[in-house]
Amino acid sequence: MFEGWDSFYLLIGGAAGALIGLLFIVVTLIRGGDATMRLRNASVYMTPTVAHLAMVLLLSALATAPHVPTAAAGVIFEVFALACLGFAARALIMLASKAIRTTHWSDVWAYGAAPFTACLALTVSAAATWVSPVWATRGIAASLMGLLLIAIRNAWDLVTWISAKGDELGKD
Secondary structure, eight states, X not given: OOTTXXXXXXXXXXXXXXXXXXXXXXXXXXXXXOHHHHHHHHHHTHHHHHHHHHHHHHHHHHHHSTTOOHHHHHHHHHHHHHHHHHHHHHHHHHHHTTSSOOSSTTHIIIIIIHHHHHHHHHHHHHHXXXXXXXXXXXXXXXXXXXXXXXXXXXXXXXXXXXXXXXXGGGOO
16 A cells, blocks of 8 residues: 555654654653643643654554555554544643643644644545545655644744743742
């Protein structure tokens, strides 16, 4: 199903893996403060970003795995796309309902709506595996690339926000 896509998936999978590692380092910069608030913020900002990067990494690995039948790949892609959609929907609901305080007007769009849209496109593309594998392959590639670009933007936003806050994070 993904013949000829090896380089593409190796590239985006490697980028996602590297960003996951960098985000783990950034998390070590967060110290002190209200633990409940940090956990709640992490569940909307950090956790979905890492989950989306992990999804790109995992599905890229699946796409480059040899001899995976199309039907099996479709099922696996669909299951993980639905999980991805769940993370994105939860973040979107929490941000849109003001259950969590946003620091910038773009947070609802960048951490909620954009990932939800990319995950929805991934879900639809994975479901199309049984109808049109060629279209599904292109849709999955575009969805994962979109998800990676959104996660890069969000990771950068998190890193710059955390580094700008510095020691303020520990004074609550």
